[in-house]
Amino acid sequence: EVQLLESGGGLVQPGGSLRLSCAASEFSFSIYAMSWVRQAPGRGLEWVSAISGSGESTYYADSVKGRFTISRDNSKNTLFLQMSSLRAEDTAIYYCANYRDGYNYIIYWGQGTLVTVSS
Amino acid sequence: QSVLTQPPSVSAAPGQRVTISCSGSSSDIGKNYVSWYQQFPGTAPQLLIYDNNKRPSGIPDRFSGSKSGTSATLVITGLQTGDEADYYCGTWDSNQSAGVFGGGTKLTVL
Numbered sequence: 358e359v360q361l362l363e364s365g366g367g368l369v370q371p372g373g374s375l376r377l378s379c380a381a382s383e384f385s386f387s388i389y390a391m392s393w394v395r396q397a398p399g400r401g402l403e404w405v406s407a408i409s410g411s412g413e414s415t416y417y418a419d420s421v422k423g424r425f426t427i428s429r430d431n432s433k434n435t436l437f438l439q440m441s442s443l444r445a446e447d448t449a450i451y452y453c454a455n456y457r458d459g460y461n462y463i464i465y466w467g468q469g470t471l472v473t474v475s476s
Numbered sequence: 477q478s479v480l481t482q483p484p485s486v487s488a489a490p491g492q493r494v495t496i497s498c499s500g501s502s503s504d505i506g507k508n509y510v511s512w513y514q515q516f517p518g519t520a521p522q523l524l525i526y527d528n529n530k531r532p533s534g535i536p537d538r539f540s541g542s543k544s545g546t547s548a549t550l551v552i553t554g555l556q557t558g559d560e561a562d563y564y565c566g567t568w569d570s571n572q573s574a575g576v577f578g579g580g581t582k583l584t585v586l
Contacts, residue, residue, distance in 0.1 A: 401564065402577040404577055419574075463513070
């Protein structure tokens with residue numbers, strides 16, 4: 358069974374940094390694009406970032422461009438999201454997600470990790 | 477970056493049929509496949525429809541999707557109380573090179 362297990366969430370002060378990780382198992386991790394999707398409390402899904410299977414191509418939402426960096430370590434089947442200059446509006450559950458057929462659809466989602474930005 | 481437009485809520489009685497619309501633009505829905513996701517409170521979303529109208533294994537045929545131009549539609553027939561959830565459409569925006577979701581639609585089964 359495919360598993361995506363996020364970690365690294367927590368409470369951070371405005372302007373601070375945090376690094377999220379997502380450990381993937383039971384699928385050919387390096388073949389597929391991966392993504393981070395977030396959901397603020399009581400709000401809808403917001404696409405944050407995506408990365409190609411090789412890691413060569415990365416994409417970002419305007420709301421996080423220049424502050425967040427997505428990366429992956431295919432030797433360890435792990436996806437990362439480095440977040441800096443965090444703002445209150447970045448408070449959300451962050452889901453790790455597995456794309457299929459390029460960037461056509463997300464087939465697997467992690468359970469999410471909560472990031473709270475507050476002083 | 478744009479958000480796809482969905483109605484905030486829809487409702488219908490058990491056994492009935494409901495449609496959820498998703499409106500986009502020529503650069504997102506107009507150029508790419510649409511997928512739909514179902515999310516129950518406190519849980520992660522799950523894939524419901526992909527490539528406009530395909531169902532993953534395990535999704536009943538009560539759920540169907542379609543796309544026309546820059547809009548897509550999710551149809552649920554034979555509504556059950558267990559279908560009460562939030563539903564999101566999603567696609568890729570080719571101009572922005574970014575993913576995009578609808579704002580979500582809360583389904584209430586009366």
